[in-house]
Amino acid sequence: MTDSETDQELRARRAASFGGEAAAYARERPDYPDAVVRWVLEPLGARRPLRVLDLAAGTGKMTETLLRVGVPAADVVAVEPDPGMLAELRRAFPEVRALEGRAEEIPLADGSVDAIVVGQALHWFDLGRAYPEMARVLAGGGVLAAVWNRDDASVPWVAGLQRVLGGGLSQRSRSGELPVSAEFPEFERAEFPHVQRRTAESLAATIGTHSHMLVLGDAERAEVEGRILGHLRATPETAEGEFDLPMVTLGVRARRG
Template sequence: MPDALPESPEDLTARRAASFGANAAAYAAERPDYPIAAVRWVLDRLEGRPARVLDLGAGTGKLTGVLAAAGIPAEAITAVEPDPAMLDELRRAHPGVTALEGAAEEIPLPDGSVDAVLIGQAMHWFDLDRAYPEIHRVLAPGGVMGGLWNRDDSAVPWVAEMKRIARSGFPVARGRPRGLPEHPLFPNVEQTEFPHVQPRTAESMAATIGTHSHVLIMDGPERDVLLGRIVDHLRATPETAEGEFDLPLITLTLRAVAA
């Protein structure tokens, strides 16, 4: 039997993008949320008018919860997510929010029906040639698009070493980089960063890394070895050896008003 053909970058990206649903409960339990300040910074572009907000690629509702904490009423929030298992977790956590199955490339909402589209940790998976026009379509005139990405603060030495271990032996390529180029429908993209933290233990930090797509697609024994190395590193590091510690995060945030 001939050897299997090597997996193409496109197929690998698609497999990683589809890996979350089978682990939706772990994603809901272990992934960080976002700073309220980042959400408010995006919505400031609405200049104080009431906001109907779409959480696009909403996953298990990490950003949905921050929208609610920022003062957006549940009835003004719609969450759209393509994976049914992720959507089930969102509905359990946020029963008052309208939650719809759908994708960024085909949003199940009428034209001009929202004032803001916010996207947490998901835009790099979108087919932007199709998603940008759809986002623009559902936005009311003067509406704003915002993207948020949490990343570990690698300026902290123990974090940098943890990330090196987590990436060892696997090419951690993405479908799109975090941070996006301007588009004619969304000119004048603004970008800033917000500090954030997530309380973790050695074990829960390893569990968080276990929800990353490049780890989810590993074989079970290989994944166990990798996560064990993460725990060993954290237990050997003074800042993280005993009990709970704060994982330092930086939340890259962009916003752009629809043309």
């Protein structure tokens, strides 16, 4: 990041940073707990078929969870703006319809899905444009949901890692306090425990796929990765072999107004 770079320019660069590391993103990022997806879809009851849009689908982490909880592949459509991420998704889930597109201009017909699920991405949207688009493609009574995996900083060694990174890791955390609109007048929130099995090296690689790391220069990125590994190897819980990275998964949902 340069001294003259504005917050808006940095945000745009971070949002566009993932595609070049799509394979690492697919390999290192965690999935989502089944419980959060079941909670997201709960308001739709026994509606069948249950047509679900995985919006800003990335490499398919949410798609994977949707399929695992029993949503048929034929009823899932994934939409992702980055060609590199989309290619990884298509490789991993060839049975799922996958389209290039973005939240502000969704390439689907009016009322064509019952639920929209956004994993780890709603904070990148221009909600003033995305809310009307998402409402347009939702059927009556449909659900919009956003999900974020957040590291559990109530665990001392995780809080210690955040301090080592100078708060960089905490940028993953999202409050889930979303602005309401005519389309989505009320949001509900729920939290779910989650873990990812990691080693010091694989956790450093996971952090390396975060946007605040991807926009760093090579030397600065190497220096931060060195600090991550140094801390993890000096911490008893993470020094040797595999360990669980504790997370809290936040779900936010709203019915179409």
